[in-house]
Amino acid sequence: MPATKIVVNIPGEAPYDVRIGATVLAGLGESVRRLEKVGDAPHLLVITDSNVAPLYLDEAKSSLKAAGFRVSDVVVPAGEDSKSLAVAGEVWSAMAALGLTRDCAVVALGGGVVGDLAGFVASTYMRGIPFVQVPTSLLAMVDSSVGGKTGVNLPEGKNLVGTFKQPVYVCASTAVLATLDAREWACGCAEIAKASVIDSDEFFFWMMDHAAALDARDPVVVAEAIARSVVFKANVVAEDKTESRGVRECLNYGHTLGHAVESLAGYGTFSHGAAVAEGMRFAARLGMDVVGTSAELVEAQDELLDALGLPALAWSAPADEMLAAMKRDKKTRAGEVRFVLPRDIGQWELVAVPDDVILAHLRRWEASKSL
Numbered sequence: 001m002p003a004t005k006i007v008v009n010i011p012g013e014a015p016y017d018v019r020i021g022a023t024v025l026a027g028l029g030e031s032v033r034r035l036e037k038v039g040d041a042p043h044l045l046v047i048t049d050s051n052v053a054p055l056y057l058d059e060a061k062s063s064l065k066a067a068g069f070r071v072s073d074v075v076v077p078a079g080e081d082s083k084s085l086a087v088a089g090e091v092w093s094a095m096a097a098l099g100l101t102r103d104c105a106v107v108a109l110g111g112g113v114v115g116d117l118a119g120f121v122a123s124t125y126m127r128g129i130p131f132v133q134v135p136t137s138l139l140a141m142v143d144s145s146v147g148g149k150t151g152v153n154l155p156e157g158k159n160l161v162g163t164f165k166q167p168v169y170v171c172a173s174t175a176v177l178a179t180l181d182a183r184e185w186a187c188g189c190a191e192i193a194k195a196s197v198i199d200s201d202e203f204f205f206w207m208m209d210h211a212a213a214l215d216a217r218d219p220v221v222v223a224e225a226i227a228r229s230v231v232f233k234a235n236v237v238a239e240d241k242t243e244s245r246g247v248r249e250c251l252n253y254g255h256t257l258g259h260a261v262e263s264l265a266g267y268g269t270f271s272h273g274a275a276v277a278e279g280m281r282f283a284a285r286l287g288m289d290v291v292g293t294s295a296e297l298v299e300a301q302d303e304l305l306d307a308l309g310l311p312a313l314a315w316s317a318p319a320d321e322m323l324a325a326m327k328r329d330k331k332t333r334a335g336e337v338r339f340v341l342p343r344d345i346g347q348w349e350l351v352a353v354p355d356d357v358i359l360a361h362l363r364r365w366e367a368s369k370s371l
């Protein structure tokens with residue numbers, strides 16, 4: 001299968017390519033060498049994690065070195081806990097100790113945790129140096145490597161500290177997905193399902209038709225799912241780069257409850273995608289009361305999530321604690337939690353929902369877990 005190239009063209013930013021294919025990692029060095037801003041960098045820093053390093057760090061570094069770059073690496077512990085200010089501090093110090101200057105660049109080799117962390121340190125070190133995304137998880141390929149949200153978590157909530165910084169290139173090697181386990185596969189599928197509900201009937205029904213093939217990792221279907229998700233996300237971000245025009249919030253469907261689940265259960269207890277899928281189930285049910293979401297949508301979405309290995313979670317926290325965690329969501333304004341709610345497939349609204357309505361749904365949600 002030939003590689004696919006998608007150009008992400010965001011007003012006010014340099015356009016960048018997303019290359020998707022089985023052999024693109026071998027060409028990483030040459031691709032980076034051809035980049036206007038980074039091609040002459042005297043030193044590259046690859047940031048990766050302890051699971052990905054033994055699998056793909058050598059291949060990535062060899063390709064970069066063969067293209068003439070001096071390359072160093074930093075390996076952080078695998079897992080959501082590495083998306084922290086403490087780990088960012090260690091990486092900043094390593095960058096300074098290596099003598100990285102403003103003409104150097106960062107390469108993020110890993111899942112969304114590495115991508116968000118590496119993007120954050122790249123955007124803040126010396127007030128910003130360029131970075132390349134080499135996503136290795138399905139989630140990172142379909143969502144986090146594109147669009148420029150970077151950041152770390154605080155104990156109080158997910159992604160509460162971060163920046164917007166677009167990568168200069170995204171190299172998505174579908175070959176590396178072979179080593180991803182079932183939990184992480186399903187995690188990536190959740191963000192594709194999210195995109196499909198928000199985007200259109202066409203994407204959603206394509207997902208319904210291809211859920212089994214995606215779950216079975218059919219290479220043609222996987223490549224198409226990644227490309228569809230990237231095109232969808234790139235178009236949204238092009239309209240609203242900094243989430244300030246009431247458009248980009250749609251990418252947060254399922255995340256209001258999802259982020260509260262992740263922080264209250266303890267980071268890493270559930271994958272990000274599993275928490276988002278739970279949040280989509282919750283938001284669609286809330287939508288029935290608030291924006292007239294149909295029972296058919298709720299059922300079809302449940303069916304899709306089930307088929308993708310994303311069952312409802314057997315976990316809950318007290319409704320008042322969930323509401324308090326949700327209030328720290330970035331969509332909150334004047335103390336009101338705003339939810340992305342699907343009126344229909346492809347039609348969504350960002351709605352400030354009164355606390356008593358949220359609490360009533362959270363109590364129902366909590367009770368459903370003890371049945």
Ligand SMILES: NC(=O)c1ccc[n+]([C@@H]2O[C@H](COP(=O)([O-])OP(=O)(O)OC[C@H]3O[C@@H](n4cnc5c(N)ncnc54)[C@H](O)[C@@H]3O)[C@@H](O)[C@H]2O)c1
Nearest residue numbers: 051078111112113114136137139143144149176179180272
């Ligand atoms: N910036 C954004 O727009 C955005 C979008 C979606 C999610 N996110 C963030 O991304 C994070 C979740 O990303 P994730 O699901 O990739 O988690 P992750 O980065 O923790 O990766 C999941 C696990 O898979 C391992 N792994 C990654 N690639 C592998 C491979 N090819 N083979 C074997 N193991 C591999 C990792 O080491 C880790 O253990 C969350 O922090 C979430 O908030 C950010």
Ligand SMILES: O=C(O)C(=O)C[C@@H](O)[C@H](O)[C@H](O)COP(=O)(O)O
Nearest residue numbers: 143147149158159248251252255330
């Ligand atoms: O890119 C975006 O915009 C998204 O919201 C994508 C989400 O899937 C992602 O999880 C993002 O990190 C959430 O951002 P946040 O601003 O709610 O922290």
Ligand SMILES: [Zn+2]
Nearest residue numbers: 191255272276
């Ligand atoms: Zn997400």
